Amino acid sequence: xxxxxxxxxxxxxxxxxxxxxxxxxxxxxxxxxxxxxxxxxxxxxxxxxxxxxxxxxxxxxxxxxxxxxxxxxxxxxxxxxxxxxxxxxxxxxxxxxxxxxxxxxxxxxxxxxxxxxxxxxxxxxxxxxxxxxxxxxxxxxxxxxxxxxxxxxxxxxxxxxxxxxxxxxxxxxxxxxxxxxxxxxxxxxxxxxxxxxxxxxxxxxxxxxxxxxxxxxxxxxxxxxxxxxxxxxxxxxxxxxxxxxxxxxxxxxxxxxxxxxxxxxxxxxxxxxxxxxxxxxxxxxxxxxxxxxxxxxxxxxxxxxxxxxxxxxxxxxxxxxxxxxxxxxxxxxxxxxxxxxxxxxxxxxxxxxxxxxxxxxxxxxxxxxxxxxxxxxxxxxxxxxxxxxxxxxxxxxxxxxx
Amino acid sequence: xxxxxxxxxxxxxxxxxxxxxxxxxxxxxxxxxxxxxxxxxxxxxxxxxxxxxxxxxxxxxxxxxxxxxxxxxxxxxxxxxxxxxxxxxxxxxxxxxxxxxxxxxxxxxxxxxxxxxxxxxxxxxxxxxxxxxxxxxxxxxxxxxxxxxxxxxxxxxxxxxxxxxxxxxxxxxxxxxxxxxxxxxxxxxxxxxxxxxxxxxxxxxxxxxxxxxxxxxxx
Numbered sequence: 001x002x003x004x005x006x007x008x009x010x011x012x013x014x015x016x017x018x019x020x021x022x023x024x025x026x027x028x029x030x031x032x033x034x035x036x037x038x039x040x041x042x043x044x045x046x047x048x049x050x051x052x053x054x055x056x057x058x059x060x061x062x063x064x065x066x067x068x069x070x071x072x073x074x075x076x077x078x079x080x081x082x083x084x085x086x087x088x089x090x091x092x093x094x095x096x097x098x099x100x101x102x103x104x105x106x107x108x109x110x111x112x113x114x115x116x117x118x119x120x121x122x123x124x125x126x127x128x129x130x131x132x133x134x135x136x137x138x139x140x141x142x143x144x145x146x147x148x149x150x151x152x153x154x155x156x157x158x159x160x161x162x163x164x165x166x167x168x169x170x171x172x173x174x175x176x177x178x179x180x181x182x183x184x185x186x187x188x189x190x191x192x193x194x195x196x197x198x199x200x201x202x203x204x205x206x207x208x209x210x211x212x213x214x215x216x217x218x219x220x221x222x223x224x225x226x227x228x229x230x231x232x233x234x235x236x237x238x239x240x241x242x243x244x245x246x247x248x249x250x251x252x253x254x255x256x257x258x259x260x261x262x263x264x265x266x267x268x269x270x271x272x273x274x275x276x277x278x279x280x281x282x283x284x285x286x287x288x289x290x291x292x293x294x295x296x297x298x299x300x301x302x303x304x305x306x307x308x309x310x311x312x313x314x315x316x317x318x319x320x321x322x323x324x325x326x327x328x329x330x331x332x333x334x335x336x337x338x339x340x341x342x343x344x345x346x347x348x349x350x351x352x353x354x355x356x357x358x359x360x361x362x363x364x365x366x367x368x369x370x371x372x373x374x375x376x377x378x379x380x381x382x383x384x385x386x387x388x389x390x391x392x393x394x395x396x397x398x399x400x401x402x
Numbered sequence: 403x404x405x406x407x408x409x410x411x412x413x414x415x416x417x418x419x420x421x422x423x424x425x426x427x428x429x430x431x432x433x434x435x436x437x438x439x440x441x442x443x444x445x446x447x448x449x450x451x452x453x454x455x456x457x458x459x460x461x462x463x464x465x466x467x468x469x470x471x472x473x474x475x476x477x478x479x480x481x482x483x484x485x486x487x488x489x490x491x492x493x494x495x496x497x498x499x500x501x502x503x504x505x506x507x508x509x510x511x512x513x514x515x516x517x518x519x520x521x522x523x524x525x526x527x528x529x530x531x532x533x534x535x536x537x538x539x540x541x542x543x544x545x546x547x548x549x550x551x552x553x554x555x556x557x558x559x560x561x562x563x564x565x566x567x568x569x570x571x572x573x574x575x576x577x578x579x580x581x582x583x584x585x586x587x588x589x590x591x592x593x594x595x596x597x598x599x600x601x602x603x604x605x606x607x608x609x610x611x612x613x614x615x616x617x618x619x620x621x
Contacts, residue, residue, distance in 0.1 A: 034431040145430045152427050159601065166602045170611060213444065215600045218607065218615065225614035245455030246448050254615060271465060275458040279518070281525035293472050307529060314532040328596040330589050338540045346592040350599030353614050354606070361611050369595075369602045376594055 020045075020134040022053065022124040027141035030098050031084060035116040035145040037100045039084075042124050042136065044093045047073050050129040053095065057102040057114075058121045061138060065123050066112075068102035071095065083151040083402030087393075114143050151402040158399075165375070166368030173364025180363050185324050185342030186355050189300075192322040192341075193230050196297035202237035203227070204296040206287060206312060208303020208327065209280060212246040215350070216328045220302035221247075221254055222353030223326065227300060228255040232262035239296070240273040243283045248275050284308035288315040301325040301340075302349065305332045313339035326352060412610040419608035460484070487513060554580055 022042045030037035040055055051073055056065035078085035079092040099122070101111040114120065120143075124136040172178065196203045205224055210217045224240065231238040240255060242248035252273040259268035277283040288311060291299065299316040301309070301323070309325075309332040316323045317339045325336035326344030336343045344352055347369065354362030383395035418440070425437040463477035471477075487510070492499045495508030505511060541552045560566040561577020606612035 032429055034429050034434055145432075147428060147430050149427055149429045156427055162598065162601050163605055166605050167609075170606075211448075215603050219599075219603055222603075222612060222614040242455075245451035245453075245458075248458060249451045249454050250615070257616060271462060273458075274462045275455040277459075278455070279522065281522040285521075285525050289473065289476065307526060310529060310532050310536060311525065314536055328592075328599070330592045330596075333592070335536065338536045347595035347599035350596075350603045353612060357614065362606065365602045365606050365611065369598045372598045372601075373595065376598075 020047065020126050020128065020132075022126050022134070022136035024094070025122070025124050025136040025139045027120070027122040027139040029141060029143050029146075032146055032149040032151050035143045036114050037098055038114055038120060038122070038141050038143050039096055039098050040122050040124060040139065041078065041094050041096045044077065044095055045073075045126075047126060048128055052127045053097075054125040054127050054133075055097050055099060056123045056125060057099060058123075059118070061121050061140065063121075064105065065121070066102045066105055067108075068099045068122075069097050071097050082397075082400075087397055116143050116145060118142060154398055155401065162372045162375075165372050166365050169366070169368025169371060170361050170364040173360040173367065177360070178363055178367045180355065180366055183344065183348055183351065183355055185326065185344045185348065186352055188322075188342050189227070189324060189356065190230065192298040192300075192324055193227070193234055193236060195322055196231075197234040197236045199297045201295060201297035202239050203231055203298045203300065204287075204290065204294075204321075205238065205240045206299065206301045207240070207242050207244070207247050207251070208301070208305045208329075209243050209283070209308070210304040211244050212250055214304060216304040217244075217247055219350045219352065220326070221250055223300075223302050223349075223356070224251060225254045225258050226353060226356040228258035229262050232259040232264040232267055235264070235267060238272055239290075241276045241283075241287055241290070242274065243276060243278060243280075245275060245278075248273060280306060280308055281311075284311040287312055291315050291319050291321070295319050296321055299323045301327070301336070302344075302352075303327065304329050305336075310335040310339065316340075408613075408616060411616055412613070416608055416610065419604065423608075554584075 022045070024043035025040065026042070027038055027040050029035075030039045042053075053071040053073060054067060055069040055071065057068040058065040073095070076095050076097055077092055078090075078094045078096050081096065082091070085091045085094070085096065099114060101113045104110040104112050119140055121138050121140045123138050126134040126136075128134070169178075193203060205227060207220055208216060212218070228238055238255065240251050242251060252270075255273050256265075256268050259265055276286045290296075291312075292315065296319075299312075299321045301312060301316075302325070305312075305327050306329070309327070309329075313323060313325060313336055323340040324342045324344070325340040326349035327333060327336060328346050328349055330346065333343065333345055337345075351366050351369070354366050379395060379399070383399070386392040386395055421436065421440070425433040428434075459480070463480045465471075466474050466477040467481075490508070490510040490513060491503065493509065494501060495504040495510070497504065503510070537555070540548065541555065542548065557573065558577045558580055560569065561573040561575075561580075566573040566577065603612065607615070
């Protein structure tokens with residue numbers, strides 16, 4: 001009988017020990033990085049208050065193990081990082097820790113970084129209150145560099161689909177004529193340039209504040225090329241104001257080439273594309289002064305604008321100039337709509353060059369853009385129905401950025 | 403010549419554009435260092451372009467001063483400001499131009515704090531009056547759209563100040579709803595269009611369909 005009771009006590013002690021010991025410990029390379037990190041995962045367990053998980057790392061299976069991280073059992077669940085571990089229900093039952101360094105055994109105030117291609121042995125230790133410790137089994141792995149960021153898979157797939165739709169639009173445009181909706185602001189461009197020609201006054205083209213790397217600035221440069229060609233044909237003075245020196249250098253080349261293409265290289269003046277100021281409000285103040293003094297007949301503002309948008313457009317409106325603005329900055333759109341005669345809203349800025357050129361291939365890309373928008377609308381309606389009525393979040397997860 | 407003016411820029415645009423797209427998806431250190439290398443080139447080009455920018459600015463204002471055009475005094479002030487700022491930057495609070503620029507003390511910092519910042523603030527403050535005059539013009543309810551704009555603007559403006567809740571307790575909630583639902587919906591619609599526009603413009607440039615940035619467009 002005594003022997004039997006001892007056995008039961010031993011079994012219960014072993015069961016208790018097992019319950020406290022971290023289980024399911026696995027180590028693997030941290031995905032989607034340039035190496036230098038390993039990820040440890042283990043099962044969630046019910047533990048007494050005050051328990052902490054300690055992660056220890058060693059370069060040898062037999063140790064010694066060096067402290068690398070301390071994890072609170074109430075946190076670090078896989079469900080908190082759905083990009084890496086997915087959205088499954090099991091993710092709420094697994095802990096994880098990303099280890100990029102561990103304590104230097106010689107000087108614990110220093111850290112040793114995880115190296116690529118080297119095998120590391122990892123142990124998860126449940127440290128209960130009163131310093132009782134329950135170490136897990138040992139897991140091993142290597143860190144290495146990844147060639148594809150799987151967190152961006154949805155971005156890659158959706159980007160590829162939209163790119164194919166747009167390229168399909170370009171291909172289709174070469175086969176047959178496509179209908180493109182009228183954009184009033186662009187239809188009025190010739191009228192605005194013609195007015196400047198009739199009045200014998202200059203056209204002022206104002207760039208936004210973003211540098212050359214911004215797509216809105218590239219779109220503005222594309223519009224500038226079309227405008228410069230028209231002003232060269234109409235023999236109207238064009239002034240291009242710049243806030244960024246790189247944008248200025250590109251604008252100079254574009255305007256020069258446009259004048260050359262229009263057969264009027266002699267009409268191009270080096271002073272027509274100039275640097276105004278690199279500071280936002282200095283830029284606005286200088287341009288306001290130019291508008292008031294020189295009274296250009298047409299002001300064209302293209303690119304990404306900030307608070308200076310209203311300072312420029314309101315001053316331009318007070319001088320009686322025809323104003324055409326185009327921006328993808330939605331915070332500044334109301335100001336332009338209020339003060340300008342025509343405003344290109346958001347995507348219309350990007351469509352401007354294609355629209356003005358009337359080239360079938362460029363117009364085809366606009367058609368592709370419209371098809372892409374229709375697809376997004378359908379997805380949004382479907383997503384709303386699935387999430388709101390059926391409680392299914394699949395589409396939401398597909399379109400989530402990580 | 404045509405190769406240098408047309409074909410080479412198109413090849414560079416394609417190669418750099420594709421690299422820009424691919425490194426976004428590749429976390430490998432090789433790809434990341436290539437991206438950093440390109441960013442360094444960008445900064446070097448920008449530094450050279452800054453010299454061109456200064457040259458352009460000086461030439462423009464010099465021609466104004468030389469011809470004594472209207473308000474040429476302002477152009478003269480550009481030279482005064484440029485010379486003084488450059489001298490203060492070289493002086494660098496007494497430690498010379500070859501040491502890192504001293505911040506929070508010295509005449510260069512004084513110029514920034516007590517000339518540039520107040521001048522910027524003055525320009526920014528003018529915005530309030532410009533908003534008022536622009537709003538006055540817009541809110542003249544001549545069309546149904548302008549009337550809707552006027553009503554919604556009044557609700558949002560009054561709903562966002564304490565007196566709004568005193569007039570009607572539900573007004574702040576209505577104002578917030580207008581910002582969170584119709585306003586946000588419109589904003590997201592614009593953003594979706596902008597995102598697709600960026601994709602389309604980038605593709606047009608990378609694949610050489612859009613060539614107007616080379617000047618003129620058609621060959």
